[in-house]
Amino acid sequence: MNGGTAVTAIGARRSRREINPVVLMGGLTALLLALVVLSLFTGRGTVTGGLGDLFSLWQQDPETAWLILSQVRLPRTLLAVLVGASLGLSGAVLQGLLRNPLAEPALLGASSSAALGAVTVFYFGVGGMSYLLPFGGMAGTLIATALLLVLGGRSQDTLTLILAGVAINSLTAALTSLALNFAPSPYAALEIVFWILGSFADRTLDHVYMSAPLMIIGWGLLISTSRALEALTLGEDTAATMGFNLLSVKLRAIVGTAFCVGAAVAVTGVVSFVGLVVPHILRPLVGYRPGRLLLPSTLGGAALMLAADIGVRAISTSLELKVGVVTALIGAPFFLHLLVVLRRTRP
Secondary structure, three states, X not given: OOHHHHHHHHHHHHHHHOOOHHHHHHHHHHHHHHHHHHHHOOOOOOOOOOXXXXXXXXXXXXXXXXXXXXXXXXHHHHHHHHHHHHHHHXXXXXXXXXXXXXXXXXXXXXXXXXXXXXXXHHHOOOOOOOOOHHHHHHHHHHHHHHXXXXXXXXXXXXXXXXXXXXXXXXXXXXXXXXXXXXXXXXXXXXXXXXXHOOOXXXXXXXXXXXXXXXXXXXXHHHHOOHHHHHHHOOOHHHHHHOOOOHHHHHHHHHHHHHHHHHHHHHHHOOOOOHHHHHHHHHHHHHOOOHHHHHHHHHHHHHHHHHHHHHXXXXXXXXXXXXXXXXXXXXXXXXXXXXXXXXXXXXX
């Protein structure tokens, strides 16, 4: 049984969970807007970091309060929305394209390859978060996703995809470690390590301006595959007879994923499992239709990323916890659970 058949088997007993698309999108939009407001008024930069504390500061010193809100909280919130939406959408498209519920940018090597591309830019002296950084991340993701399609072949078997992802992740991790080993200074190596862990801390509007256009282009390419993903549930041969150019579909999915994941990793580091968790949770609510899953996964990914970042800021620690660590702690058990469920569906 391949991944797509497994999804059908899992969902056969739960089709009653499907929700009207307007209601689903309205609910996700309302949730996201509520989290945006909460994010803008949660975090460090005031005495306690609380909502009421920022209001009190606004009454006493409005200029400082506005500076905190516009230069600290707003860029962080916008980036969380952009990155979460990009990862959620990329995961949904990859799962639909490969007909496999375990497909996810981090698991399949796209995120680690983007990190390697960005680290390469660091290593060759461009440094910081320059305008070239997203292009290094995009190049890494593009190569990894294309390699995955070649290694996976036509069957897109779950085991084959996982092994291909493990191989790509292992290779990129080794090359990244090699770059760290030859880093020009311990401080440069430490900067790269902290960046790889994934975080929205200390980001500015410049990072938003740098990454947002690339992510939006990626969104357009990925969403354009929605009708083809519906046809692919019947198999590649059937989809081709329905008039879909499968080469064009795969290219749009690969390039769109490269734009989204490459730009996201370039400004935040590696944040994993968002593209796995969000589509899997929302899939029953859209009747297990991959085309209808794309927009809900975009909103759901943004909401999950914002919630994780709010949680990171709400935890009182001397050093802020990295959001990539939080998503990994949530996603790894979820991935193991999904593996167990898929194994039970096999004959």
